[in-house]
Amino acid sequence: MFTSDHGLRVRRLYKLILRVHRGLPAELRILGDNYARDEFKRHKNCNSDEACIFLNEWTNYAINLAKQMKPLQQAKKKTVGEYLDPTLLDYMTEDQLVQLYQLHKAASLGHEQPDSTLDQHKK
Structure with missing residues (x-):
């Protein structure tokens, strides 16, 4: 269905996202890593149209988060993320x-088992 180049692009994007997550606070990193892993697994066998949208959105996410994680941005805002339209x-x-x-509930829990809420949704 997809070329080997597509698989390589997906793996590179996934690794980039995990690298960007390293700059997040510990509880957000765990939540972000788990969410990204689940989403990439969930879309492993999607059709080409969905794959294109999926990759574009996750690429935009990685770019936006990387910009927010720059030290100058962190010093100015001291927050990560943006509001959803x-x-x-x-x-x-x-x-x-x-x-x-x-995801909102899990993020709002703070230090209290951030990934347990996501696991409940899978059941």
């Missing part, structure tokens, strides 16, 4: 909305 919610499926809510 509420109009995007209209385009999400019910499963995506549930997943977004679960």
